Amino acid sequence: MEQLRGLIFPLAFLAFFYMILVRPQQKRQKEVSRMRDNLKIGDEITTIGGISGTVAQLREGSVMIEIAPDDVRLTIEKWAIGKVKENKTEIE
Numbered sequence: 001m002e003q004l005r006g007l008i009f010p011l012a013f014l015a016f017f018y019m020i021l022v023r024p025q026q027k028r029q030k031e032v033s034r035m036r037d038n039l040k041i042g043d044e045i046t047t048i049g050g051i052s053g054t055v056a057q058l059r060e061g062s063v064m065i066e067i068a069p070d071d072v073r074l075t076i077e078k079w080a081i082g083k084v085k086e087n088k089t090e091i092e
Helices: 002-037
Strands: 044-047 052-058 062-068 072-077 081-086 089-091
Touching: 002 081, 044 062
Parallel strands: none
Antiparallel strands: 044 052, 044 081, 052 062, 062 072, 081 089
């Protein structure tokens, strides 16, 4: 019985730690992954470095964005996309 009481506190602490820290982070990672997988040509994005542009071309692991009206384009990795603006609504 005494050993059981000694295990209750550490197990409760681990459950609390999981619910407060680990689970929300996993949920956030799923949302970000879904956002990057659902990109389409014409979406306005902002990179994690602060560069804004419009998606011009999609590739497997990268995206070409147009950053200026005179056909200035950059190729970036999908993991570098921080935000997507769709119909004036930001998804972070």
